[in-house]
Amino acid sequence: MRISASLAIAAFAFASLTASSQEPLAPRAQLAAPQVLPPMGWNSWNYFAGRVDDKGIRAAADQLVSTGMKDAGYTYVNIDDTWEGERDANGVLHANAKFPDMKALADYVHSKGLKIGIYSSPGPKTCGGYEGSLGHEEQDAKMYAEWGIDYLKYDLCSFIGDVMEKQAPNDHAAQMRLMIDAFAKMDKALKATGRPIVYSLCQYGWDSVWEWGPSVGANLWRTTGDITPDWDRMYVILSQQEGLEKYAGPGHWNDPDMLEVGNGKLGYGENRTHFSMWAMLAAPLLAGNDLPNMKPEIKAILTNRDVIAIDQDPLGKQAARVYSDGEVDVWARQLSGGALAIAVVNAGSDRYSTHPFHLNLRKLGLAEMQTGKDLWTGKMMDLKDNMALELVSHNILLLRIDAPRLLAASSEPQPAVAR
Ligand code: GAL
Numbered sequence: 370m371r372i373s374a375s376l377a378i379a380a381f382a383f384a385s386l387t388a389s390s391q392e393p394l395a396p397r398a399q400l401a402a403p404q405v406l407p408p409m410g411w412n413s414w415n416y417f418a419g420r421v422d423d424k425g426i427r428a429a430a431d432q433l434v435s436t437g438m439k440d441a442g443y444t445y446v447n448i449d450d451t452w453e454g455e456r457d458a459n460g461v462l463h464a465n466a467k468f469p470d471m472k473a474l475a476d477y478v479h480s481k482g483l484k485i486g487i488y489s490s491p492g493p494k495t496c497g498g499y500e501g502s503l504g505h506e507e508q509d510a511k512m513y514a515e516w517g518i519d520y521l522k523y524d525l526c527s528f529i530g531d532v533m534e535k536q537a538p539n540d541h542a543a544q545m546r547l548m549i550d551a552f553a554k555m556d557k558a559l560k561a562t563g564r565p566i567v568y569s570l571c572q573y574g575w576d577s578v579w580e581w582g583p584s585v586g587a588n589l590w591r592t593t594g595d596i597t598p599d600w601d602r603m604y605v606i607l608s609q610q611e612g613l614e615k616y617a618g619p620g621h622w623n624d625p626d627m628l629e630v631g632n633g634k635l636g637y638g639e640n641r642t643h644f645s646m647w648a649m650l651a652a653p654l655l656a657g658n659d660l661p662n663m664k665p666e667i668k669a670i671l672t673n674r675d676v677i678a679i680d681q682d683p684l685g686k687q688a689a690r691v692y693s694d695g696e697v698d699v700w701a702r703q704l705s706g707g708a709l710a711i712a713v714v715n716a717g718s719d720r721y722s723t724h725p726f727h728l729n730l731r732k733l734g735l736a737e738m739q740t741g742k743d744l745w746t747g748k749m750m751d752l753k754d755n756m757a758l759e760l761v762s763h764n765i766l767l768l769r770i771d772a773p774r775l776l777a778a779s780s781e782p783q784p785a786v787a788r
Contacts (some may be wrong), residue, residue, distance in 0.1 A: 383462050401517070403565035404588055405619045406681045408653045410486070411438075412522075412627050415598070415657025419451045419497065422467035424788035426485075430478045432660035437728060439483060441672040445520050445567070446478050447486030447655065453499035459712070460505055462512065475517035486520030487513055491551035492527030501527060506558040514562035521554055525556050545576045556586030569624065569653075574609075576703060579616035579623055586635035589624040589653050598633020598762055604716055610650050614687035617651050618750030623687065624653050631667035638764035641745060642714055643671050645767045648680035649688035649702050649712050675744040676767065679710045688712065691733055697726045697760065700773025701733055709773045711741070717762040730754040734776050741770040 411429050413421035429655055432437045454465035464471050478485040489509060490501035502509045502523075528551055537543035552570055559566045570582055570590040583591050584589035592613060593606050594763070606625050617623045628647060630640045645653060663671075679702065688702035688748060696717040702710040713728065730737055730752065737754035744767040752768070760766055 370618065373399065383712055393779060404567045406570075406590065406683070406685070406773060407622050407651050408445055408520070408567055408655070408680075409442045409677075409681075410446040410447055410484070410520075410655050411443060411660065412445075412449055412486070412655045412657050414449035415596070415627050415629055416632055417657045418449075421448060421451060423469060426474060426476055429660050430481045432663070434481050435481060436663065436668055437667075437672055438656070438660075439481070441674060443654070443656065443671075445486050445497075445655070447485045447488070447520055447522065449488045449522065450495045450497040450524070451499055452487070453489075453495065454501060456505070456679060460508055462500055463503065465499075471516045479517060484519035484523065485517065485586075486523065486569075487516075487518050487722070488522045490524045490526040490528060491532075491548075491555060492525065492529070493531050494527040496524055496526040502555065503528070503532070505559065506555050510555065510558035510562050510566075511670050513559075513566065514564040518566060520569065521559065522566040522569040522571055525575075525580070529766055535653075548572065548576070549581060553585040560586065569617040571624075579613055582616075583621045584739075588620060589622040591624045591626060593625060596629055598635050599627035599640050600635065603629065603635070603639070607646050610687075611690045611717060613690045617685065617687040619683075622651060623655060627653070627655040627657045628671075629657060631656075631663060636763065637666060638761055640667065640670050642763060642765040644673070645676055645679075645712055645744070645765050646688075646714065647701070648676045649700050649710060649767075651682070651685060651687040654680055673744065675742070675747070675769065677743070679704070679767075680768065692728070692729070694726065699728070699733070704769070707772070709735075709770045711761060711766075711768045711770065713758060714764040715762050715764055715769075716761040719762050726758045726760055727755045728752065728758055735770075736776050737775040739770055739774060740772075741768040743767070744769055 411433060417425060425763050426448055434442050452464050452468050454463040456462050468474065475485045491503060492501045493503045533544035533547050536547060542675060547692055554569060559568060567588045568586050570578060570587045572578060573594045574592040578590045593609050596602055596606055610623060610625050613623045629635060630644050635643065658667060682704045684705040686703045688700045691699050691701045698714045698716060700712040704710055731754060739752040741750055741752055743750050758766060
């Protein structure tokens with residue numbers, strides 16, 4: 370089915386690739402943009418969840434430096450849920466016993482040349498049942514700024530049941546308005562601090578957040594429910610990003626959730642595919658693995674400079690899926706300087722099989738001979754139209770073509786991907 374639809378998909382993808390990324394958006398810009406390119410860093414949730422503490426955050430900062438990840442671009446060390454303690458009589462929220470001194474912790478992270486992030490909810494409670502920011506938005510934002518926080522992930526959680534459903538029962542539109550207002554309120558509070566703080570929305574993609582995220586100052590917004598460290602979930606999330614490419618651009622990004630590279634059941638090729646595709650999507654690259662026990666091959670994936678350069682390309686154009694043939698998907702991303710990135714993903718379910726696949730350059734709008742760099746072997750590769758590719762299941766061929774030769778005018782759809 371996907372094969373027969375491929376031309377239509379290609380035409381759509383070409384249109385998306387060439388469309389302006391500046392659609393209906395008014396990015397958060399009154400402050401100097403705190404983060405123009407997709408943020409890179411590490412977040413505590415995906416591996417440590419509730420086990421995060423001051424020592425673990427300091428260790429993560431140390432590891433980002435000693436592993437070379439900082440040099441590769443990883444900057445933010447983000448504390449996710451479970452740091453929160455109680456509010457005192459003045460409404461001031463204190464961190465719990467796991468975090469004895471947030472200001473000292475932020476100073477430590479900054480002393481390593483890194484930045485620090487924190488987590489809260491517009492509801493009374495976070496998703497983990499800890500204290501949220503409802504009714505204390507300005508107070509909390511001010512406190513984050515005083516601590517030296519550089520990044521806030523703001524997660525809807527209990528705002529759904531405790532505010533939206535209570536205040537506007539059975540009225541979806543009114544519930545969505547309440548939600549948007551709540552995100553706008555924290556944006557205002559963050560801006561009022563005068564400190565540039567990256568604002569990350571987490572509400573699982575409800576109500577097409579990509580359409581209104583920038584209007585509430587979001588620098589990134591989650592597009593889906595939670596990721597888990599297995600191929601099936603990663604691939605579902607990847608597929609859900611199709612069509613969202615026109616909403617991403619400098620300073621405001623789709624967030625398909627944090628990286629699971631190195632976690633759970635993901636095998637080597639799966640980790641490479643996951644990382645490559647998040648780079649193709651211009652997604653935030655927030656590693657979520659056990660840094661002190663990172664295997665060398667995982668470090669090699671997370672620090673592949675060529676792949677990171679795709680993610681961080683200044684043009685800021687998210688990839689589109691151009692066509693699928695059987696269980697193989699072909700994505701393309703326009704890069705600055707007229708370059709082009711192509712990803713061929715074998716999503717076939719037998720992870721030990723190879724998939725005979727023929728790359729159709731015409732569908733990519735490319736002439737029949739090209740030269741590109743395989744970003745995982747580092748070798749240059751000649752590409753011919755219809756060439757056979759041996760691609761192991763759940764693996765990827767990621768190519769960068771610096772000087773693509775476009776198809777001459779013909780009956781095929783014209784991508785202009787590299788113009
Ligand atoms: C979820 C969120 C996760 C994590 C968790 C913490 O809602 O999607 O990324 O932040 O809450 O409780």
